Amino acid sequence: MVLQNPHRSTTFSSSSLQQSAPQDIICDHSLTPGWYQFQIFDKRARMPTQCVEVNHCGTQAPVWLSLGDGETLPGSLEVKQLTACAAWKIFQSGSKDCCMFRIPVTVRSCGDFYVYLLQPTPGCMGYCAQENLPTMPSFLCGPDEVNAGGLCKSKSLTAPPPAPSVPVIVSEVKGHTMYLRCSFDSSSSSSVGFVVAWSRLSPEGRKEELRQEATIHTSALIELDGFNLRLGDRIYCSSFSFLLESPDIRGAPVESQEFFAGIKLKPEVSRVSENGRRHRLLVESSVPVPCPDGSFSSAEKCVLSLQLSTSSEGKDQKN
Known part of the structure; x- marks a missing residue:
């Protein structure tokens, strides 16, 4: 850039x-x-x-x-x-x-x-x-060579850096802004950088790349801004390492598990009949719910309201 x-x-x-x-x-x-x-x-x-x-x-x-x-x-x-x-x-x-x-x-x-x-x-x-x-003096290596400490070496003789560990996505809040962090570990003893790519699952089931960045750190942030990235999205991050002295020498990419940014109901499907037994449902949010300033000090409680709606499965069946 x-x-x-x-x-x-x-x-x-x-x-x-x-x-x-x-x-x-x-x-x-x-x-x-x-x-x-x-x-x-x-x-x-x-x-x-x-x-x-x-x-x-x-x-x-x-x-x-x-x-x-x-x-x-x-x-x-x-x-x-x-x-x-x-x-x-x-x-x-x-x-x-x-x-x-x-x-x-x-x-x-x-x-x-x-x-x-x-x-x-x-x-x-x-x-x-x-x-x-x-x-500065021009010093360029051949198309099948890389510079290593000022010497041109064949790409085939330069080992790629080891792949980072499987990335993990977690959510965090800074002020009133919500972020997702992609974190991983590296076992490389060389000077390496990392490329972190974010993607999400489209409604058609295709992965859409949102952003890609180079960094020397083993984590990267992306904002859950409500436009490019929204609640309800299924999100992935992947990373691969490259040699800082020879950026063309790259390791294999590694992708995280899917991260659902939003609220889930467990179990997701449950049949509840009138006059039937009780059902315990767990509402779980994978992202923090920021409270308005002063909500803890005032009488107003910081709550998340949910509405339960029912639908009939058939004329002869109860809700």
């Missing part, structure tokens, strides 16, 4: 946006995790490696790539896990902190440009871009 808003440039002051168009302030807190390339006016760019002034890059808290002692950007076709920093001004003292927040960023050199594995920022911050990307 490409981030090409020219306001991300380190030379762009955000002060004008704050006064004339505050809605255009860049906030990457909702950025989809994945691999990104920076461009400014259709020219390749990169993340700056020096502290950026506050209120630049189209945002109030610009995010730049911090290189510690002995750290360097990856060489041609290499991958490195580095740290990005968000600059912020402490208003009480007026002093600036170049690294108020730290964000993990994986950087990959693609010969003559960089790509970055970015995560959402912890607040309204924006990733910066710097023009005039210096030319």
Whole structure:
């Protein structure tokens, strides 16, 4: 994916946006995790490696790539896990902190440009871009080869990473927003990333892919937003691992069990006759039911109301 808003440039002051168009302030807190390339006016760019002034890059808290002692950007076709920093001004003292927040960023050199594995920022911050990307030496492997530590090796000689464990879907609530989390484990000793794909079962019984994302974590979230993903949906997630140094080398995908997002009645089918024996039915929800603010402190109870309706099976049969 490409981030090409020219306001991300380190030379762009955000002060004008704050006064004339505050809605255009860049906030990457909702950025989809994945691999990104920076461009400014259709020219390749990169993340700056020096502290950026506050209120630049189209945002109030610009995010730049911090290189510690002995750290360097990856060489041609290499991958490195580095740290990005968000600059912020402490208003009480007026002093600036170049690294108020730290964000993990994986950087990959693609010969003559960089790509970055970015995560959402912890607040309204924006990733910066710097023009005039210096030319890096071109070093490309053949179509049947991969780069491994700067050396071209045959794909057939490079073992794929082991498959992750079977993913498990659980629900969780953050504030008033409901999410599903796909979690799994990895036994790989190499530097690997993961691709997580979400899908749901259509009314016709076909699996429809909803979203796919790359991450270096062993879990991923998706929002139960009521539009793309709704109560009553039957949901799956799958994951496979890939080598960060050689993304073409992938492991086998593994899919979760079906997760029904909604309320189930157990048993699902029960014949209840008039003047018959009692039946115990269990109402079970696989997702949390958020309560309105203050419902526990007031006299109003946080309840979920259900209505039971009956239907006749035939003229000679009772309800």
